[in-house]
Amino acid sequence: MAKGGRSQESGEDRLIARYFKPLAQHPAALGLADDAACLTPPKSHDLVLTVDAVVAGVHFLPDDPPASIARKALRVNLSDLAAKGATPLGFLLTLALPPNTDAKFLKPFAKALAQDARVYGCPVLGGDTTGTPGPLTISITAFGTVPHGKMVRRQGARPGDLVMVTGTIGDAALGLRLSQRAGLATQWRLKRGQGAFLVERYREPQPRHALAEAVRRYASAAMDVSDGLAGDLAKLCRASNVSAVAEATQVPLSPAASVALATKPDLFETILTGGDDYEILCTVPRARAARFSAAAKAAGVPLTTIGRIEAGRADMAPGEARFVDANGQPLRFVRGSFSHFG
Amino acid sequence: MAKGGRSQESGEDRLIARYFKPLAQHPAALGLADDAACLTPPKSHDLVLTVDAVVAGVHFLPDDPPASIARKALRVNLSDLAAKGATPLGFLLTLALPPNTDAKFLKPFAKALAQDARVYGCPVLGGDTTGTPGPLTISITAFGTVPHGKMVRRQGARPGDLVMVTGTIGDAALGLRLSQRAGLATQWRLKRGQGAFLVERYREPQPRHALAEAVRRYASAAMDVSDGLAGDLAKLCRASNVSAVAEATQVPLSPAASVALATKPDLFETILTGGDDYEILCTVPRARAARFSAAAKAAGVPLTTIGRIEAGRADMAPGEARFVDANGQPLRFVRGSFSHFG
Numbered sequence: 001m002a003k004g005g006r007s008q009e010s011g012e013d014r015l016i017a018r019y020f021k022p023l024a025q026h027p028a029a030l031g032l033a034d035d036a037a038c039l040t041p042p043k044s045h046d047l048v049l050t051v052d053a054v055v056a057g058v059h060f061l062p063d064d065p066p067a068s069i070a071r072k073a074l075r076v077n078l079s080d081l082a083a084k085g086a087t088p089l090g091f092l093l094t095l096a097l098p099p100n101t102d103a104k105f106l107k108p109f110a111k112a113l114a115q116d117a118r119v120y121g122c123p124v125l126g127g128d129t130t131g132t133p134g135p136l137t138i139s140i141t142a143f144g145t146v147p148h149g150k151m152v153r154r155q156g157a158r159p160g161d162l163v164m165v166t167g168t169i170g171d172a173a174l175g176l177r178l179s180q181r182a183g184l185a186t187q188w189r190l191k192r193g194q195g196a197f198l199v200e201r202y203r204e205p206q207p208r209h210a211l212a213e214a215v216r217r218y219a220s221a222a223m224d225v226s227d228g229l230a231g232d233l234a235k236l237c238r239a240s241n242v243s244a245v246a247e248a249t250q251v252p253l254s255p256a257a258s259v260a261l262a263t264k265p266d267l268f269e270t271i272l273t274g275g276d277d278y279e280i281l282c283t284v285p286r287a288r289a290a291r292f293s294a295a296a297k298a299a300g301v302p303l304t305t306i307g308r309i310e311a312g313r314a315d316m317a318p319g320e321a322r323f324v325d326a327n328g329q330p331l332r333f334v335r336g337s338f339s340h341f342g
Numbered sequence: 343m344a345k346g347g348r349s350q351e352s353g354e355d356r357l358i359a360r361y362f363k364p365l366a367q368h369p370a371a372l373g374l375a376d377d378a379a380c381l382t383p384p385k386s387h388d389l390v391l392t393v394d395a396v397v398a399g400v401h402f403l404p405d406d407p408p409a410s411i412a413r414k415a416l417r418v419n420l421s422d423l424a425a426k427g428a429t430p431l432g433f434l435l436t437l438a439l440p441p442n443t444d445a446k447f448l449k450p451f452a453k454a455l456a457q458d459a460r461v462y463g464c465p466v467l468g469g470d471t472t473g474t475p476g477p478l479t480i481s482i483t484a485f486g487t488v489p490h491g492k493m494v495r496r497q498g499a500r501p502g503d504l505v506m507v508t509g510t511i512g513d514a515a516l517g518l519r520l521s522q523r524a525g526l527a528t529q530w531r532l533k534r535g536q537g538a539f540l541v542e543r544y545r546e547p548q549p550r551h552a553l554a555e556a557v558r559r560y561a562s563a564a565m566d567v568s569d570g571l572a573g574d575l576a577k578l579c580r581a582s583n584v585s586a587v588a589e590a591t592q593v594p595l596s597p598a599a600s601v602a603l604a605t606k607p608d609l610f611e612t613i614l615t616g617g618d619d620y621e622i623l624c625t626v627p628r629a630r631a632a633r634f635s636a637a638a639k640a641a642g643v644p645l646t647t648i649g650r651i652e653a654g655r656a657d658m659a660p661g662e663a664r665f666v667d668a669n670g671q672p673l674r675f676v677r678g679s680f681s682h683f684g
Contacts, residue, residue, distance in 0.1 A: 028391070030495070033581055035422045035565050036392040036486075038493040041383035049370070049467060050378040051434045051483060055474045080377045092393045094436075094481045125391060132397045134476015139436045141393060141483040144378075151380040153372070223377050239375055 015129055019110035026090050026123040037092070037126035039143075048086040048144040048151055052076045053094075056135035059276075060203070061179055066105045067112035068203040069138070074116050076226065077142035078207035079278040083224035085152040085216030086144025088122035088209065094139040096132035120209055146216060154239035156221035157283035159311035163244055164292070166208050166279045166301050168254040169229050173274020174267065175202030189263045194256035201254075205278035211303075214295035215282055222282035228273035230323060230333055232281055237309075238319035240283075245316075246307030248272075248323045248331060272323065273333050283309055357471055361452035368432050368465040379434070379468035381485075390428040390486040390493055394418045395436075398477035402545070403521055408447045409454035410545040411480070416458050418568065419484035420549035421620040425566035427494040427558030428486025430464035430551065436481040438474035462551055488558060496581035498563035499625035501653035505586055506634070508550050508621040508643050510596040511571050515616020516609065517544030531605045536598035543596075547620035553645075556637035557624055564624035570615035572665060572675055574623055579651075580661035582625075587658075588649030590614075590665045590673055614665065615675050625651055 016032055024032045028039040041047060054073045056062045064072075074091065081088055093113075117123045122142065175198035178184050185195035208224075215222050221240055225232045229251065237244050251272065253261065261267050284292050289305070296303035310316060323331045358374055366374045370381040383389060396415045398404045406414075416433065423430055435455075459465045464484065517540035520526050527537035550566075557564050563582055567574045571593065579586050593614065595603065603609050626634050631647070638645035652658060665673045 034426075034496050036390045036426050036428070036493070038426075038488075039389045039391060040490065041387075041389055045383075047381045047383055047389070048378045049381060049434060049483075049485075051436050051468065051470050051481075053436045053438055053470050053472050053481065055438055055472055055476070057475055058473055084376075084378050084380075086378070092391060092483055094393050094395045096395055096397055096479055096481075126393065128394050128481070130395050130397055131400055132476060132479065133399055134397070134474060134479070137438055137474065137476070137479055139393075139395065139438075139470070139481040141434055143391075146380075148382060151378070154376050 015106070019106050020124065020127065023110065023114045023117055023124040026125055028090060029123065029125045032126060039125065042145055044148050045145040046148050046151060048081055048084050048146055049141065050077050050080040051139060051141040052080065053137060053139035055137045062135065064203055066109040070109045070112040071116055071204045073138040073140050074113060075205040075207045076278060077140045078120050078122060078209060079205055079224040081142055081144035082207050082209045082212045083215065083222045083280045084144065084146070085150060085212050085222070086146045087212065088120050089143040089145050090123050090125040091143065092125055092141040093127035095127070095129045096137040097129065098132060098134070098136055120207070150216055152215055152219050152222045154221055154223050154236050157236060157240035157242050157309050158220055158285065159242060159309050161220050161283035161285050161309040162289050162305050163233065163246055163283055163307040163309065164303055164305050165225065165229065165252065165281050166211060166303055168252045168257065169225070169277055169279065170257045170271025170274060171198050171201035171254050172276035173270045174257055174260055175199040176274070176276065177270065188260040190256060190259055194259060197254070197256050202276060207278060208280045208301055210299040211280060211296055211301045214292055214299065215280060218288040218292035218295065219282040219284050222280055225277040225279045225281050226275055228275040229277065229281065230272045230321065234319065234321035236281065236283070237321045241318050243310045243313065243316040243318060243320040244307055244322065245310055246321065246323050249326050250304060250306040252302065252304040269333050357448070361448050362466065362469065365452065365456045365459055365466040368467055370432060371465065371467045374468060381467065384487055386490050387487040388490050388493060390423055390426050390488055391483065392419055392422040393481060393483040394422065395479060395481035397479045404477065406545055408451040412451045412454040413458055413546045415480040415482050416455060417547040417549045418620060419482045420462050420464060420551060421547055421566040423484055423486035424549050424551045424554045425557065425564045425622045426486065426488070427492060427554050427564070428488045429554065430462050431485040431487050432465050432467040433485065434467055434483040435469035437469070437471045438479040439471065440474060440476070440478055462549070492558055494557055494561050494564045496563055496565050496578050499578060499582035499584050499651050500562055500627065501584060501651050503562050503625035503627050503651040504631050504647050505575065505588055505625055505649040505651065506645055506647050507567065507571065507594065507623050508553060508645055510594045510599065511567070511619055511621065512599045512613025512616060513540050513543035513596050514618035515612045516599055516602055517541040518616070518618065519612065530602040532598060532601055536601060539596070539598050544618060549620060550622045550643055552641040553622060553638055553643045556634055556641065557622060560630040560634035560637065561624040561626050564622055567619040567621045567623050568617055570617040571619065571623065572614045572663065576661065576663035578623065578625070579663045583660050585652045585655065585658040585660060585662040586649055586664065587652055588663065588665050591668050592646060592648040594644065594646040611675050
């Protein structure tokens with residue numbers, strides 16, 4: 001130990017100062033200059049709290065563009081908020097960075113995060129940065145607000161409700177397979193640009209925040225589709241203690257997914273169980289369905305009715321979600337719901 | 343794709359149900375059966391939000407007991423809340439689990455987390471579980487409450503304030519070195535049990551929640567000591583735009599640390615810069631110091647005055663934190679503040 005001088009600022013402090021302080025515009029963030037954020041909650045509102053982690057090699061590919069990684073990390077959480085009918089308020093960011101993570105990664109990463117924070121009205125409130133000997137891991141805790149008592153739950157679906165889903169299903173799962181194996185786009189007979197479209201759907205979820213208020217007003221139950229439509233509909237049914245029948249032919253597909261499916265019909269299992277869709281799955285009482293559809297149209301969000309919630313059918317267990325083919329015959333999936341664990 | 347049946351429940355769902363649902367007693371957690379927690383914030387209070395991640399091999403040793411890992415992961419966050427004067431409200435848990443993480447790890451991990459949740463009044467509100475090809479990584483977002491406007495900041499220290507610290511400093515840093523090299527306890531001439539004491543101080547922080555209310559009432563600025571006393575005092579000074587002089591001989595040491603230091607005087611740098619103390623560092627106006635000390639005594643929390651905040655001294659830069667020896671000569675640290683990154 002030598003004498004004189006002061007202790008130096010750490011690498012973590014410099015990193016935060018350079019790349020993340022410019023993002024901290026919300027007063028609760030205290031300029032990222034404190035140990036904690038301090039949030040004055042809006043009156044008469046509940047806070048909706050969600051956390052999702054993404055890990056290189058598990059939720060994104062290690063060579064995905066840094067901007068895409070940033071967007072995915074934040075948007076999987078924004079997707080949860082939208083499905084709960086919540087308005088984004090802000091987020092906390094945990095970064096576990098592998099050795100030698102440098103400005104070439106951090107600069108576009110922070111820039112994309114700042115853009116999304118602006119677009120979705122969801123500024124950074126705080127965070128933690130650490131090193132890791134493992135893969136890049138990003139955990140984001142996002143906060144949203146709903147008027148008191150108005151968060152849309154997974155439970156709440158009632159017999160007779162329609163089962164509806166936004167956007168198109170299966171694109172991301174197909175995009176992941178394309179990313180992992182060269183030549184697949186040709187095998188699937190995809191047209192120009194369709195392969196890139198599917199890969200982009202995997203890399204960058206599009207949270208359906210434009211529909212959040214309508215979900216809050218009209219849906220009886222909702223969740224985002226992250227682990228595959230088939231498994232997630234089953235989860236919603238279990239939470240609501242109802243069963244559901246969905247028609248496979250009604251599941252909305254993008255032109256790219258339709259081409260792939262026409263070439264390889266067994267891709268339908270990937271489409272229904274592959275996950276990473278980040279669309280909203282919800283149930284809506286019939287009496288409100290027309291108003292919900294009109295609100296979706298006004299918001300520019302595609303919305304499709306794929307099935308209905310059943311009253312106690314003797315041939316279905318409570319909590320069962322059944323997909324049927326054009327002849328009304330149930331489909332069974334070999335892999336079941338996609339799981340990030342186990 | 344075969345016909346008939348329903349999609350199976352995922353491994354992640356089973357894991358959460360078995361080990362973590364029993365912890366979800368708070369109504370905001372919704373039994374961990376939804377995508378998000380829903381918190382009705384207490385009236386006239388602010389929410390204090392903090393997040394800290396711990397990574398195997400970085401913040402704890404891979405063969406530390408699962409219960410210790412759980413306690414460290416939660417308590418580093420509870421320590422932040424205490425230093426901000428906040429009362430714990432609940433937490434969100436993100437687990438990134440290596441392959442083959444089994445009940446042998448998860449059962450004692452969840453049990454210890456449940457115990458701490460009860461002891462500190464900080465129940466789980468939600469979370470996310472994922473696999474990782476890397477090391478076990480645990481990110482916890484903790485929520486606390488303070489009466490509106492009363493969170494204690496890093497900024498706020500004024501010339502003339504006393505610099506105070508709870509407990510003893512350096513134990514955890516010495517404990518880490520003991521964990522990493524056999525025979526060191528003998529070299530340091532530690533007495534029976536002193537080595538184990540220091541290792542335990544590394545493994546299991548003791549958040550000073552008992553002092554939170556007094557910090558809120560009496561401290562002008564506060565933070566927890568996680569990256570080393572020397573560096574953290576400098577951070578507090580920079581945030582407050584003041585400078586500080588602390589007396590090295592006043593830094594409170596445990597009997598174990600005192601023995602080690604008497605044998606190897608150069609361990610003083612490790613003690614002051616090693617980090618992982620999770621004690622509260624705060625500044626207190628002189629007029630309130632006696633009441634603060636009395637409150638600490640009543641709460642059973644050891645408290646030591648180690649220095650003072652300086653008015654503009656010509657020989658000190660704003661933001662400088664200087665430790666001086668018994669002759670008033672400044673010490674300089676070679677490594678500077680401990681950093682988990684870079």
